[in-house]
Amino acid sequence: MRSLMARTALLCCLLLWMAPLQAIDSIELRLGQWTWTDYQGRELALQLTLGETGIELNAQAEHITFPTPIGETHDIYLHCTDLRFTEGSWVCPSGTVRFTHADLGRQQLQFSFKANTEKQHYEIQLGGVKLAEGKLNVDLSYQTSAWELALDADDLSLQGLTPWLPRFLSSEQQEALALWSYDGRLSGSGQLTGKAESLKKLTLNWQLNQLNFSNDSGTQVAEQLALGGKLDGQQQQSAWLWQTTLHGEQGQAYFEPVFLDMSAFPLALDARGTARDNFAEIEITKLKVEQQSVISMEGSLTLKDAKPVSMQLSSQPAAMAMLYEHWLQPFTLGTAVAKLDAQGQVAASLDWKPSGYQLALDFAGLGVKDEAERYELQGLTGKLGWSTTEVPMATDLAWEKAQLYAISLGEASVKARSQSSQLLLEQTVDLPVLDGRLQLSAFELQQQKSGVNWSFEGLLTPISMESLSEALGWPILHGKLSGVIPKVSYAEQQLNIAGALQMKVFDGTTVIRNLRMTSPFGSLPQLYANIDINDLDLASLTQAFDFGRISGRLEGYVRDLRLSNWKPVQFDASLATPKTNPGKRRISQRAVDNLTQIGGGPSGMLQRGFLQFFEDFSYQKLGLSCRLQNEVCEMNGIEDAEQGYYIVKGGGGLPPWINVVGYTRRVDWSDLIARLIAVRDSSGPVIE
């Protein structure tokens, strides 16, 4: 800028000096060495020839050093056919200049100028500057320290501009830039207005085509982008008022982990604001960002020393499916919400300050479904508020249905309040669980550095075992499941359920305690529990499982149960007839047969001897225990037998009695399961 003015001044200076020579036809001037302020010249030759309408000027120089940023030029040749002096101004309507420059190379430019030294008014146009494989036109007007500069750049290469950058960038900026590779073509026009050394107003229209860039690690990359924009700014008193637009309509970019496909989803930005204190304080009073078909946001932002100090943003309702795919999923890779089918709409508003923020999400008909079918939530409508500050935010949500693994949850609504990174329930939530209900109260959720943790108190009103067993794919059981749960808490990937769940099945009770789960949505969910089984009626149990018929009662326990991926991998279980309350104890031929089959023995053994004539047998006691660890079941019965153990010990009523004795103590668990399944699927022996 300054240099251009200086160049104009130099030319004028030369011309003024030539003025008294008009009476002569031609004049030649040669200078060996020449210095003027920051300019130095060598082997300067000047020829002026008087023509019909004006003077023909030819000037040559071997070398001229201009002040930075132009620097050294060689082999300079300047020609103006029609130099005139009219109305106090020197005018050259058309001229050419050729020179060689270290960075610009050999140049041949068209120029015109008008100079009035008395009024300090200069106008100069330079056309066809070859710059960075492209062309640049410059139009400068200067009058008593007020100037206007118009630039018109056509298809400049970014790579070609690189050698010029050190002249404009600090060493830190240059170091940062050195980590990037880039290329692209820049075209555009700009009008700059200023006074002396300060810029007062500017308008820039620019277009970057075929833009490729990448940082060293390949985490910020663009390929074949086409970006365009406009920047307007003007200084008013101490502040700059500015306005800018940016649009990207072609190419792709990846800012880890976000992928932007501008061709499919064009991006547009519109912002206006002010800048004060030499751009130390930037206020964006209106910010609008739109990614077509994905999201549209408006807001404002204040930056101090390039750091945000406040931000308000609110979005139009956006399609959750698009929003999830483009902006949420990339941040959740490897988590429980990484693969969702999402639908419905969500709108967000955020009020942020460095000290904290308030976020409100408005849902309309939102549905999310885990692709691994672990959970599902449908028909979510209402508002979720979250505040990390003292300012409370309300939550009022309702959903139509939900699913947690095999358990379906019904319609429910939640009213809560958030403050200081906590969410507290304002009223009890009544959540339908299968055909029963879970009443949740005292729900609390906290966001801590270690992650989210939450807890609630619950009361489970009875769920029928029919619906539960159907949901879990068990044989249909009859009875009820209920429970008082003093506290369910989740922290650090672990879900703890205090209290007990009680199952009323087979005329007895089964109590589940110390229930806890780790990484419930991880690769291998782990479930731990202790189960006590009291006073089951064997007759209804065997009937339910179509196992033959055994009468009597059964009690026992399953301790230290661990399910990995919902399959038992470890426990210490024992089931036996109680020592007290003998009652009537009989076992049918088919039950004996099935027990034999489970043990790997042949079926139908009893039908071969005279025992086939007895439908059932009296027994004294029965029981079986299994300690499962590492896929091996350590088995035991109710009493040691010679080389083995009794599973059924005959006795009690009238003979014939029958003993079932097991010999193998260590049994492969998968074999045992396969046999149980075979028994379940077989129709059983036919008793004739």
Place this chain on the structure above:
Amino acid sequence: MSVFKWLTGTVSGLMLVSCVTINIYFPAAAAEKAADRIIEDVWGPETQPQPNAEPEQQNSSSLTTPQHGFALSVLNWLVPEVQAAEANINIDSPAINALKAQMKSRHDQLEAFYNSGAVGLTDDGLVTVRDTKAVALKDRNNLNGLVADENKDRKALYAEIARANGHPEWQDDIQNTFAKRWISNAAKGWWYQQGGSWKQK
């Protein structure tokens, strides 16, 4: 009386003092074998030097005849008796098999990235995105997702093997064993981390 009390007290005191800590050492060789078997299943046999032969299972089969009177022993568990409890690492459980199957099917997608060097094996038994320059921008998150899922499964696998074998505290040892075995079983051309730098097989 008090002498007796003193005596019992001292005896139990002595018993406490003489209480011996039994260390169960990590069965490194067995863990390596187990790791090799899993790696073979996940990566396929071509990258595996020598699969370990399964010990033949013995089927003991005997049926006792009715012994006396009406008492009768009919049942003999013909289920194979499990091999003696030597220092062993068991890796056959439904949970481990499920993880293995998942990792195997993911390997079909990851293999090309191992070959191209986009993904490398870390020295802590996981995988990481190494060089994405050859991966199209639109596919990068797909790759990141594969790597995140693979690492989640690998961590779960190491933890599950330790738990299933009754020693959750072995998890780190299992992970270290796997780290070595993944690398030594890796195919030619794959990249792995060693001492903080990348090397190619």
